[in-house]
Amino acid sequence: MSETELDADVTVDSRGATCPGPLMDLIGHVRTADAGTVFELLTTDSASKHDVPEWVEKAGHETLGVVDHDDEGYWSIFVRTAR
Amino acid sequence: MPGYAIVLASGQLERLQAVSNIASIAAASDIPVEVFATMDGLEAFDKDRIAAMDFEMGPVGEAMLSNEDMDMALFVDNLARASELGPISLYACELSMDALQKGLDEYADVFDDVLGVSGFLTHAADKQVIFV
Numbered sequence: 001m002s003e004t005e006l007d008a009d010v011t012v013d014s015r016g017a018t019c020p021g022p023l024m025d026l027i028g029h030v031r032t033a034d035a036g037t038v039f040e041l042l043t044t045d046s047a048s049k050h051d052v053p054e055w056v057e058k059a060g061h062e063t064l065g066v067v068d069h070d071d072e073g074y075w076s077i078f079v080r081t082a083r
Numbered sequence: 084m085p086g087y088a089i090v091l092a093s094g095q096l097e098r099l100q101a102v103s104n105i106a107s108i109a110a111a112s113d114i115p116v117e118v119f120a121t122m123d124g125l126e127a128f129d130k131d132r133i134a135a136m137d138f139e140m141g142p143v144g145e146a147m148l149s150n151e152d153m154d155m156a157l158f159v160d161n162l163a164r165a166s167e168l169g170p171i172s173l174y175a176c177e178l179s180m181d182a183l184q185k186g187l188d189e190y191a192d193v194f195d196d197v198l199g200v201s202g203f204l205t206h207a208a209d210k211q212v213i214f215v
Binding site for chain 1: 104107108111112147152153154155156161164165167168
């Protein structure tokens with residue numbers, strides 16, 4: 001998915017952090033966000049690609065997409081809060 | 084979901100990290116977690132030991148600490164952060180402290196209270212017990 005198709009309201013830069021850091025960074029922000037907020041989580045932790053969408057689904061939010069920035073060694077995970 | 088009661092008896096860094104990772108995400112997901120640090124698991128929270136990074140570890144622990152591209156949060160910091168995000172409680176084992184004649188103030192400031200076996204069993208009564 002192209003990153004130009006997705007616009008984030010809030011960027012959470014967790015590059016360099018290892019599991020479960022990126023997910024905890026995201027959760028901390030999501031908890032205080034208004035419904036409908038779009039987050040872009042930047043992560044170099046490969047487990048996040050699966051862990052974050054897993055948590056997002058369980059928590060009732062929506063994963064909009066996962067963008068692989070292969071040339072720069074990180075992923076962008078776009079999440080929209082449902083509540 | 085009733086949650087988890089984790090008996091943390093190991094002082095091995097890999098196990099400490101694994102417990103803190105699982106407990107942190109569970110709590111951040113609103114799953115209740117109670118961690119009972121006992122034996123070597125409690126000693127890992129000693130302030131001097133943390134300052135010196137003096138932990139028993141295997142190849143994974145060594146790799147996590149030496150990899151410059153990995154910014155690994157230490158187990159004690161993960162657990163402290165989890166306390167801000169969700170329902171997690173940490174307890175120090177009274178027997179272990181008595182054996183070493185130590186007070187709670189000699190350990191990292193993450194513990195909610197000191198418990199004995201009976202106290203832990205009360206807290207664990209409705210939870211899935213995990214022994215590490």
